[in-house]
Amino acid sequence: MDAIHPHTVALIRKLESIAPLASQEKAALLRLPLRMKTLPANQDIVSEGDTPSECCLIVEGFACRYSVTDEGRRQIHSFHISGDIPDLQSLHLHLMDHSLGTLSPSKLAFIQHDDLRTLIHSHPRLGDLFWRDTLIDAAVFRQWLIGMGRRSAYGRIAHLLCELLVRLRAVELVEDYAFHLPLTQAELGDALGLSTVHTNRVLQDLRSIGLISLRGGALKVLNWEGLQKAGEFDPAYLHLVKKEAL
Amino acid sequence: MDAIHPHTVALIRKLESIAPLASQEKAALLRLPLRMKTLPANQDIVSEGDTPSECCLIVEGFACRYSVTDEGRRQIHSFHISGDIPDLQSLHLHLMDHSLGTLSPSKLAFIQHDDLRTLIHSHPRLGDLFWRDTLIDAAVFRQWLIGMGRRSAYGRIAHLLCELLVRLRAVELVEDYAFHLPLTQAELGDALGLSTVHTNRVLQDLRSIGLISLRGGALKVLNWEGLQKAGEFDPAYLHLVKKEAL
């Protein structure tokens, strides 16, 4: 009856990284009606003040949630990658209290709230799983909070890179400790509460110490142990099922 | 059959502040089996690394969630008041990635996960409501993130005080812009990523400007308009149903 959407595999891969899925649950997910959309970089997907009636699944690309203060300073709350549904919360919080935008050219799949509700109704375990996902989301916020409050710029950046590596690896976007990081230094700074200048200097430190290499959006972690230590990184807060972290 | 627990009224009042409740839902909540416990200040309720099988409803008192970095620096993630279930997330995230502790002498009510699951199963709308509550929780984290990243110490403290006033008012713990704030300046600092000394100085500023008065745990907002402006506070992110804010 309904079309099967191969784009949903990104979602399935992501969900399987945080809990096992039954085959009929996967089948139900694959039957979700999707509205595909491609966006260039730096476009709003949903804006603060909106009351969306659908959620946005990221199939490809990088996105972020952010707010802008009265004085025009941007704070990025989180980064989102393939398989994430960054505005899943709009299912229960109807008014967007922040914005969601692309950071790189992205392929998006929109899912109607009603379709999600129907899915959850017939597969309550999937509902629990989505809930779990939003809870992990909150856990990530808490980690960022620790970084902003109590870690140096150096530790903060290291921690963020560790987090991105682990999350990207969970959806198989990391090869040999290297991944594509389409973020400008200004964007990294806006995420970590740092100025662009300082972000630049700390990144240079990380490179000169030999922890990472970074050129033109290609990031490679040269010393995973060292980077984790620098960021006091412990992946427990991501609550992944596969613990072959190291 | 089951006993009716009047302590649950704190929870009902809180839930009604974020969504309307049907009378049979209230009745079901009142039938929840509770295990009461009284704790003095500065005691852990749940500790990082625990895998609890019950949630903690705060009936009376102040609590906070927090983490401690390797160097022993504490970061408080959130404050919790009457009606909150700060570790509701343990329902779906079995390993605690942070600790929960009292800040003042508190009256607590523990609810078995199984009882919550049964409740949610028979009243799915309550499940949605609990989910919504954890989403608001995350929204509060995002606001704190904005503060830590992009606001001055002055704005951060002002914002926090605004948030506490609105949340406390939602559960009827504010009278005439005054409320009980049993937090030390060290605790405020740990929440906002500030040193105790600096917290002290900024609080003095807020007092000398005439925005607040604060003595011995008694906080009174003298200039609500001014305090909101100082903190760029907009209560939308709390997603309360009663909007008679100002």
Place this chain on the structure above:
DNA sequence: CGATACGTTGACGGAAATCAACCCCGGTGG
């Protein structure tokens, strides 16, 4: 009446912001 916890004050230092150039590189258009 000391002990202890919390608040307050001053002096000093440091991490990071700000300001202001300048470089590099990939487009693009004349």
Place this chain on the structure above:
DNA sequence: CCACCGGGGTTGATTTCCGTCAACGTATCG
């Protein structure tokens, strides 16, 4: 083909907010 342009990255000089250290005041309590 080269000049121009703009976005991102890099660098240095300067400033500032806030942390740290250390002392002292003040209140509550056993």
